[in-house]
Amino acid sequence: MRQRSDEQGRAMLDALLEGRSEPGLAGHAARCLGLPERGRYAVAVLRPGGPAGVAMEAEGLRFLRRRRADREVVVVALGDQDPAVLAALLVRWCPGPGGIGPVADGLVGLGAALRLAETALLTCPPGTTEIVRLEERLPTALVASQPELSARLVAEVFGPLLALDPADRTLLVRTLEAWLECGGSAGRAAGRLYCHRNTVLNRLRRLERLTSRSLSRPRELVEMMLALDAFRLTAPQP
Known part of the structure; x- marks a missing residue:
C-alpha cells in the first residue's frame, strides 16, 4: 500500500x-x-x-x-x-x-x-x-527565450565583429565583458585583463567603430549588452 x-x-x-x-x-x-x-x-x-x-x-x-x-x-x-x-x-x-x-x-x-x-x-x-x-538572469533569459530574435540581434550588432579573426574577436569580447563587469571602469578592467588602462580604452573605441554604437549612449549600450549575452549563449567555448 x-x-x-x-x-x-x-x-x-x-x-x-x-x-x-x-x-x-x-x-x-x-x-x-x-x-x-x-x-x-x-x-x-x-x-x-x-x-x-x-x-x-x-x-x-x-x-x-x-x-x-x-x-x-x-x-x-x-x-x-x-x-x-x-x-x-x-x-x-x-x-x-x-x-x-x-x-x-x-x-x-x-x-x-x-x-x-x-x-x-x-x-x-x-x-x-x-x-x-x-x-x-532576467535580461539574458529574455534573449535566450527568443533564439530567432537573438540570432538577428547578434548579426545586426556584432556583424562586423564576427568577420574578425577569432583571436582578435575574442580579445574585444573579453575586454567588453571585463569593462561591464567592472562597472564601466577602464582602470579596473585593465587590472583584470593584465593590460594598461589605455589599451582597454583603445579596444573599446575599436569595438564602437566596428558596431557603429557608442557605449556612452544608454540605448546603444543596452543593445550591446543584450547582443553580448546572445553571442555568449551560442559561441563555442575556447
Whole structure:
C-alpha cells in the first residue's frame, strides 16, 4: 500500500509539473507526498545525477527528484528558507549546468516554476557548470527565450565583429565583458585583463567603430549588452 501511495504521489507530482489543473489534484498530491498544498516551492532543472524519484532533506528543505528525458527536475519545499540556500546546496551536490525558477506559491504553481527554471537553464553558456537563479538572469533569459530574435540581434550588432579573426574577436569580447563587469571602469578592467588602462580604452573605441554604437549612449549600450549575452549563449567555448 505504501508503494502504491508513493507511485500515486509521483504520478500526481508529474501532473503538476506538466501544468495540469484538475480539481483537487494539488490537495490529493499534498496528502500523498506529505507536503503542504499551500507553501513556498522552488523547481530546479539540472543535468541528471543520481536515481530518479529520490526524496531527501537538508538545511530545512525537502527535495523531490524526478527524471524527465535528459533533465533532472528537483522540486523543493522551501519552508521559510531563502532560495539562495537552495542554490548553494545544489552547487555542492549536483553537476551543472542548472536553472532555478522563481518561488511558486503552492503546488499548483509547479508547472509555471518548471517552465521558468528551464528558461533559467537556457542562460547558461555552452560548457559551463554554473547553477543560476532566474531572478539573477532576467535580461539574458529574455534573449535566450527568443533564439530567432537573438540570432538577428547578434548579426545586426556584432556583424562586423564576427568577420574578425577569432583571436582578435575574442580579445574585444573579453575586454567588453571585463569593462561591464567592472562597472564601466577602464582602470579596473585593465587590472583584470593584465593590460594598461589605455589599451582597454583603445579596444573599446575599436569595438564602437566596428558596431557603429557608442557605449556612452544608454540605448546603444543596452543593445550591446543584450547582443553580448546572445553571442555568449551560442559561441563555442575556447
